[in-house]
Amino acid sequence: MKHCCIKYWLWGMMLLAIAVSCARDKVLNSVLEQAGKNKGELENVLVHYDSVPEKRKAAEFLIKNMPGRYSLQSPFLFRYYELLDSLQGLDYIGHDEMIVFYDSIYKRPEWRSLKPVYDIESITSQYLIAHIDAAFDAWKSPWAKDLTFEEFCDYLLPYREDNEVLESWMKDYKAKYENIAYSVGFTSIDSVYDVIANMFVGHRYFTPEFVPSAKPSSLPKIRIGACRMYTALATYLFRSIGVPIVSEFTPNWSNHAMRHEWTTIIVKGKNYPIQLGDKGPLGYHIKGFTYRPPKIYRTTFGSHKALIEGETDVPPLFKDKRVIDVTHEYLPTTVIDLPKSFKEYGNYCYAYLSVFDLMNWKPVAFGRRKGKTIQFQNMGLNAVYLPVFYKMGTYYPAYHPVRVDKEGDYLFLKPNKEKLRKVILRRKFMDKSPKQWADAMVGGYFVFSKEALFADGDTLRIDSLHEYAYQTVEIKGLYRYMKYVPPAFTKGNIAEIEVYDKLGIKVQGKVIGNYTPGWLDRMVTMRRAFDGDALTFTSAGPEQEDAWLGLDFGKQVEVNKLVYLPRSDDNFIKEGELYELFYWDKEWRSLGQQTGSRQLQYLEYDNVPDNALLLLRNVTKGKEERIFTYEDGKQIWW
Known part of the structure; x- marks a missing residue:
């Protein structure tokens, strides 16, 4: 009786294996039929590996997961790549140059001619075979040799990262970077990462979602771009030398705007999130951030069960x-x-x-x-x-x-409309960066003098700052010159400097100083401290020990007051601008509008429901705003 049970069990397992195999063949056959005229190219890959089962299995994995993968193509796209390569090849690129460059492209009608070319209808057997062979060579590396086949398929095998044009990046990147990586030995992935990471400079520029992915061959020259460009660069580079890597993202920061994506190196079961161009040790990315991810997701080349399976009306x-x-x-x-x-x-x-x-x-x-x-x-x-x-x-x-x-x-946070309280509001957006910029000014000082050498002047030292808005200091004296000296070896950032005479009139003068900003004209950058714009700021070179800037009034002036503003995000309460406070109760409900003043630099509301989620909006201008709660007399940002 027992032997019969075993026999029927074995038959059952065999039938199940056959059913699973047939189901898999059904998926493969379906994809081959979708390929249309390109079916022969895909079948050539499978035939090529008939005698190499593991590579045949890898080819099946790529083909089964190929539907939906595509490149964007048009005659204009190649001109775009030429322009992008030319720009990234410059010795220095700033955000201003990128804005002009991208704006000039986005306005062109050629964008409307971009069309997807699907891989199953266009990819060649030669390309796939070369890529699969290169991926198997990469699997032999000291960092990948212990991967299971499933891990190999997820971490090394995929032939594309997004909607980029297909290139033989595995071979090209390996030729360029393998010797560099192996020069530090096989013992430490940290050492490999350090030597490679130091080869790249990263400056972020947030390109719109519809911008096509850069060519793999263009990315090693990148100096400024969206995070997805650095994600692609790291993916190509590390997979080519046999370092397992995946792409990950958060749909949106919990305490800041926008989504973010990055790459994660996976070695011996440990995750090391990275972003080439960032300064920091292996695995520092994300973990060392003040921005907080509420959820983290990994993108894969292979298909899995959806997070919500079997439903159509879901995000x-x-x-x-x-x-x-x-x-x-x-x-x-x-x-x-x-x-x-x-x-x-x-x-x-x-x-x-x-x-x-x-x-x-x-x-x-x-x-x-x-x-x-x-x-x-x-x-x-x-x-x-x-x-x-x-x-x-x-x-x-x-x-x-x-x-x-x-x-x-x-x-x-259910608002208690029966219990109202008073709140004092100083900002409409979190103060993380403004606090850093203001704290960097502590230790600097201003000098007012009658003569140009400042040998016999009056000094106002910056020991602390009140909030991160305009700072007002009373000073009385007859002066012709004023200068600001930041702490040594800082960037010397400051947004505005204003001097007023005894009649309350703003004193004008000739800009003087020795700021060396690195790439902008010295006078251009120093004038930003006196242009009346809270969003522009001066910036000395980070290694400049003797930086200073100031004004020559042209004659002696009876000075009465100094007003200065640290480098700013312009989100503090400002004079003459209209603000409106809201609380959440199934929607945003208004608690009224107020106009800001420079003298107070805060707003006071006494009709705020207890336990409410709040939002302060600048009705006059601006778009940065952040939700907050009010706890122990402070705005707590979320």
Whole structure:
């Protein structure tokens, strides 16, 4: 009896294996049929590896996952690549040059002629065979030789990164970088990363989403570009020399605008997030940031189960079969239970947690209904999330915002309109960068003098700063010259300097000084401290020990007041501009408008509901704004 059971069990397993094999062949055959006239090229690859089972299996993996992959092509695209290569070849590129360059391209009608050319209809057997052979050679490296076949397919084998034109990048990058990597030996991936990372300079410029990916051959010359360009560069480079690497992203920072993507080196089961061009040790990227990712996802070449399987009316991210959730591999996380929801939106099976991005909420995670609650797994800490429902492209608030602290405890921000309180507001956007710029001024000083050598002048030292807005100092005396001296070996950044006489009239003069900014004309950069624009700023060379700048009034003036502004993001309360405060209660509800003044540099509201999520908007101008709570007399940014 026992032998019969074993026999039937073996037959069952064989039938199951045959069924699985047939299902796999069905997927492969379907793709081959989709290839149309290019079917023969794909079949040639499979025939080529008939006697090499593992390479045949790799070829099947690439072909099965080829649908939807494409390059953008048009006659104009190649001219774009020429212009981009020319610009990146300059000794120095700044953001100003990039803005002019990209703006000149985006306005051209040729963009409308870009068309996708799908890989299954165009890729050649010669290209695929050469790439597969090169990938298998890379698998022999000391950093990849222990990978399983499945890991090899995910970390080394893919032949493209995005929608770039296809080039033999595996061979070309290996020829350029393998000897450099191997020169430091096989013992330490840290050493390999350090020697390669120091070859690249990274300056970020956020190109629009519709810009096509750069050619692999162009990327080693990159000096400034979007994070996805550096992601592609690292992917090509490290895979070519046998270092396992993957692409990852967060859909949106929890405490800042925009999404971000990067690459992660995976060696011996450990993740090392990197971004070529960033200064920092291996694995520092993301982990060393003040920007906080609420969720982290990995993009793969192969298809998996979608995050939400079997549903059609869900946001695109959650039905993408090439995205997997790896948040728990990086961050301490918590589980959030949505205990109830607003009744008017019905009984949804799924809900989503969104984070604030400038003026909108962006979904970053999904939750499934579990009994009477909806549960969200692996959520990043220290964030405010808005639960939302989704239906046919529209989001609806599902419940009150949820505030998660650094320990993972959470509470819902349901505004208590029966308990009002007073708040004092100094900014409409978080103060991380302004604080750094202001703190860098501490230790600097101003000197007012009657003579040009400043030998017998009056000195005003900067020991601390009040907030990060305009600083006002009373000074009385008869002077002709003024200078600002930043702390030695800093960049000397300062946005504005204003001097007023005894009648309250702003004193004009000739700009003087010795700032050496590195690439801009010296006088151009120094004049920015006196142009009345809070967003422009001076910048001395970072190694300049004796930097200073100032004014020659042309004659002796009876000075009464000095006003100066550290390098600024222009998000403090400003004179004459109109502000409006909102709190969230299923939507943003106004608490009234006020006009800012330079004398106070803050706004005061006494009608704010307790336990409310707040947003301060500059009605006059600007787009940067950030949600906050008001705790212990301070704005706490989220």
